[in-house]
Amino acid sequence: MLNPRKTHASLRYGPYLFKHNQSPSAPPPHPIKLLKLSADTKNLKFGKLIHAYLIITNRTTKNNALETNSLINFYAKCNELFTARKLFDGMRQRNLVSWSALMTGYLHNGFSFEVIRLLKDMVSGDAVSPNEYIFAIALASCSHSRRVEEGQQCHCYILKSGLVFHQYVRNALLHMYSKCFSFQEVMWIWNLVPGNDVFAYNSVLSGVLENGYLKEGFEVLRRMVSDRVKWDTVTYVNVFGLCACLKDLRLGLQVHGKMLMSDVECDAYVSSAMINMYGKCREALNARRVFDGLRSQNVVLWTAIIAAYFQNGCFEEALNFFSKMKLDGARPNEFTFAVTLNATAGLSAIRLGHLLHACTEKSGFKDYVTVGNALINMYAKSGNIQAANKVFSDMTLRDTITWNAMICGYSHHGLGKEALNVFQEMLVAEEYPNYVTFIGVLSACCHLGLVQEGFCYLNQMKESNIVPGLEHYTCIVGLLSKAGRLDDAQNFMRSMPVKWDVVAWRTLINACHIHRNYGLGKRIAEWVLEMDPNDVGTYMLLSNMYAKAKRWDGVVKIRKLMRDKNLKKEPGVSWIEIRNVAHVFVSEDTKHPEHNEIYEKVKELLTMIKPLGYVPDTGAVLHDVEDEQKDHYLSYHSEKLAIAYGLMKTPSKAPIIVIKNLRMCDDCHLAVKLISKVANRMIIVRDTNRFHHFQEGYCSCADYW
Ligand SMILES: [Zn+2]
Ligand SMILES: [Zn+2]
Numbered sequence: 001m002l003n004p005r006k007t008h009a010s011l012r013y014g015p016y017l018f019k020h021n022q023s024p025s026a027p028p029p030h031p032i033k034l035l036k037l038s039a040d041t042k043n044l045k046f047g048k049l050i051h052a053y054l055i056i057t058n059r060t061t062k063n064n065a066l067e068t069n070s071l072i073n074f075y076a077k078c079n080e081l082f083t084a085r086k087l088f089d090g091m092r093q094r095n096l097v098s099w100s101a102l103m104t105g106y107l108h109n110g111f112s113f114e115v116i117r118l119l120k121d122m123v124s125g126d127a128v129s130p131n132e133y134i135f136a137i138a139l140a141s142c143s144h145s146r147r148v149e150e151g152q153q154c155h156c157y158i159l160k161s162g163l164v165f166h167q168y169v170r171n172a173l174l175h176m177y178s179k180c181f182s183f184q185e186v187m188w189i190w191n192l193v194p195g196n197d198v199f200a201y202n203s204v205l206s207g208v209l210e211n212g213y214l215k216e217g218f219e220v221l222r223r224m225v226s227d228r229v230k231w232d233t234v235t236y237v238n239v240f241g242l243c244a245c246l247k248d249l250r251l252g253l254q255v256h257g258k259m260l261m262s263d264v265e266c267d268a269y270v271s272s273a274m275i276n277m278y279g280k281c282r283e284a285l286n287a288r289r290v291f292d293g294l295r296s297q298n299v300v301l302w303t304a305i306i307a308a309y310f311q312n313g314c315f316e317e318a319l320n321f322f323s324k325m326k327l328d329g330a331r332p333n334e335f336t337f338a339v340t341l342n343a344t345a346g347l348s349a350i351r352l353g354h355l356l357h358a359c360t361e362k363s364g365f366k367d368y369v370t371v372g373n374a375l376i377n378m379y380a381k382s383g384n385i386q387a388a389n390k391v392f393s394d395m396t397l398r399d400t401i402t403w404n405a406m407i408c409g410y411s412h413h414g415l416g417k418e419a420l421n422v423f424q425e426m427l428v429a430e431e432y433p434n435y436v437t438f439i440g441v442l443s444a445c446c447h448l449g450l451v452q453e454g455f456c457y458l459n460q461m462k463e464s465n466i467v468p469g470l471e472h473y474t475c476i477v478g479l480l481s482k483a484g485r486l487d488d489a490q491n492f493m494r495s496m497p498v499k500w501d502v503v504a505w506r507t508l509i510n511a512c513h514i515h516r517n518y519g520l521g522k523r524i525a526e527w528v529l530e531m532d533p534n535d536v537g538t539y540m541l542l543s544n545m546y547a548k549a550k551r552w553d554g555v556v557k558i559r560k561l562m563r564d565k566n567l568k569k570e571p572g573v574s575w576i577e578i579r580n581v582a583h584v585f586v587s588e589d590t591k592h593p594e595h596n597e598i599y600e601k602v603k604e605l606l607t608m609i610k611p612l613g614y615v616p617d618t619g620a621v622l623h624d625v626e627d628e629q630k631d632h633y634l635s636y637h638s639e640k641l642a643i644a645y646g647l648m649k650t651p652s653k654a655p656i657i658v659i660k661n662l663r664m665c666d667d668c669h670l671a672v673k674l675i676s677k678v679a680n681r682m683i684i685v686r687d688t689n690r691f692h693h694f695q696e697g698y699c700s701c702a703d704y705w
Contacts, residue, residue, distance in 0.1 A: 076105020
């Protein structure tokens with residue numbers, strides 16, 4: 001090992017080392033040693049000086065393998081591959097070190113193909129034959145670039161040469177196969193040579209985990225336990241990763257226990273793997289305990305804890321940790337920004353989103369794909385789809401998630417045509433659509449009422465070997481329902497071999513309600529209640545249908561049933577963000593300090609829209625929302641209060657964005673449409689199902705939601 005103090009001094013005084021007036025007691029350091037030093041510290045300038053010195057002293061002749069090899073190693077490590085290659089090509093006689101130095105350089109710079117080409121040259125022409133180190137490099141390149149065919153060729157050579165018994169080579173082979181996923185080969189090599197060390201296990205575990213082959217990962221773990229291999233930190237990181245992917249808390253706790261009893265140091269990598277595991281297993285509190293027990297935190301650990309809270313839906317806590325992190329002086333990286341932006345999206349906190357956007361721009365992380373994707377998601381979920389589109393258009397690099405975020409964003413806003421346009425662009429850009437893409441595409445078809453196209457896309461999906469899931473089939477139900485083909489929708493549901501959930505059935509019941517087919521709606525609702533007798537949403541839909549059909553006895557019956565079962569519906573809550581403060585309203589709110597003024601404003605707005613045809617929908621208060629029946633109650637539904645407050649407090653052209661926890665009722669929907677006209681404002685309401693863009697008396701959902 002190098003003495004760091006010596007390293008430091010040599011480098012600092014480098015240029016003077018070759019002066020002639022050195023004291024005779026200290027001989028000059030050997031240039032080869034200095035070259036190695038420059039390579040290890042990646043000090044290009046200093047290394048070049050030594051290269052110059054070697055040229056002057058005539059020690060870089062074609063026969064001087066030792067010097068040239070050191071130079072190749074130095075240039076390769078400093079990522080100056082062109083120079084390294086020139087030196088290599090100019091050598092009269094190369095030895096194994098020359099080959100491995102250049103190959104390592106190519107490997108670390110990601111030129112896997114060059115490594116394999118060099119190996120071919122070596123095997124076919126040169127006087128030296130590859131040894132175990134050369135093969136370890138070649139196999140690592142095959143794993144990196146997933147060139148399983150070349151990897152297999154190497155394997156053949158290794159078998160013939162007997163190198164397979166080399167622990168080094170065998171571990172590289174195991175890693176290559178587990179990464180390129182040929183688990184059978186992994187097992188074969190495994191069984192061929194007994195006595196697997198911890199490195200072999202780590203190789204295989206990380207390989208299978210990277211490919212998401214969890215069952216195999218579990219099998220490796222089982223073998224590892226029965227082989228009584230001593231675990232190291234890498235093993236713990238991998239095994240916690242496996243528990244996280246499996247979402248297996250019990251296993252995770254056992255591994256944690258094992259770690260506490262071992263003498264393995266719980267470093268930052270292990271801790272972040274543990275935090276991640278607890279986060280994924282929905283144990284944010286345990287993640288927090290691990291985090292609090294740390295002696296020092298770094299950005300990886302902060303990001304892990306923010307992510308743990310985010311994954312558990314605790315968006316506010318996630319954001320709190322982000323603030324604490326900033327106070328602590330840690331600098332966020334692209335992953336921190338991505339997860340924090342996603343937490344912001346969960347809260348629809350657009351102001352904070354803007355702030356984070358500015359931060360990403362200032363810190364230079366904006367151009368990372370993960371950050372761009374999170375920005376699109378944040379803007380789309382916070383109601384500003386134009387800003388989402390702006391981020392999308394500005395991105396120079398995109399991945400599948402980018403396209404999905406934009407397509408699903410548009411769909412969520414009911415902008416079906418735009419969503420399908422982006423999908424077409426995606427196909428032109430030769431990006432492969434995946435499972436999520438088709439959810440966006442099918443729900444876009446649903447918004448546009450494109451029944452035939454919807455089925456076309458469903459087939460296209462199957463042709464691309466993507467198995468449709470419940471989400472896709474639910475879109476088809478929505479599609480048929482919206483087109484009024486209620487019988488077809490019902491038949492489709494009964495004919496598909498899918499385990500439908502309440503959401504899908506509610507889609508159909510809701511459609512029956514909108515299309516006024518109360519008979520069918522009632523039958524299905526009763527059937528759903530047999531399956532899930534405690535589903536409040538279905539009770540509410542049923543009650544609303546009775547009400548709309550003026551069957552008050554039915555309404556009373558449902559209410560009584562709910563009372564008997566002690567079922568309560570969630571109260572309606574809306575919130576609006578004004579100058580960084582979120583104002584929360586519940587129906588009939590009198591807690592807000594300005595509630596008198598707000599009520600006046602609502603009254604004024606309702607008087608203004610009456611001449612435009614607004615009649616309070618007192619026939620029933622519909623859907624699974626509010627159950628008050630007087631128009632007085634209707635007038636003060638939470639979203640009406642929030643919108644009135646927004647109109648009072650924001651500048652005259654600013655759009656108003658309100659988030660609601662339940663579905664909007666018919667009465668509010670009609671009122672808000674008309675308010676958007678009289679107030680000449682864009683009003684955006686996000687309810688449980690989607691975004692409604694109200695403008696000039698119309699809503700983007702075209703009154704179907
Ligand atoms: Zn309402
Ligand atoms: Zn609407």
